[in-house]
Amino acid sequence: FSRMVTERAQESARIRAEGEEQALKLRAEADREVRVILANAKEESSRTRGTGDAERNDVYAKAYSQDPEFFAFYRSMEAYEKALANGNTSMVLSPDSEFFRYFGSQKGK
Numbered sequence: 001f002s003r004m005v006t007e008r009a010q011e012s013a014r015i016r017a018e019g020e021e022q023a024l025k026l027r028a029e030a031d032r033e034v035r036v037i038l039a040n041a042k043e044e045s046s047r048t049r050g051t052g053d054a055e056r057n058d059v060y061a062k063a064y065s066q067d068p069e070f071f072a073f074y075r076s077m078e079a080y081e082k083a084l085a086n087g088n089t090s091m092v093l094s095p096d097s098e099f100f101r102y103f104g105s106q107k108g109k
Contacts, residue, residue, distance in 0.1 A: 064071040076099065083089060093099055 060071070063074070080099065084091070
């Protein structure tokens with residue numbers, strides 16, 4: 001009877017070891033697939049971002065060529081919007097600063 005118990009214990013230990021080995025292989029394969037998927041996603045993201053940046057630059061170039069003065073005004077407004085975005089920023093500007101040049105006359109010049 002004890003020999004049968006020993007054989008069953010050895011058999012169960014062997015089966016558990018095989019299961020653990022298979023689990024390790026599956027985890028390693030899953031980790032590899034995750035790395036590949038993330039690398040591909042980052043590559044595609046960079047490519048998409050590059051395409052978007054190129055399109056944005058093209059739009060800016062066209063806008064600049066149509067009305068350079070308005071484009072300069074628009075870009076400065078974007079810069080101020082980003083600088084003041086958090087709502088806790090204060091800026092001290094003199095009345096003759098470049099910022100106010102657009103507000104000095106009806107024409108904005």
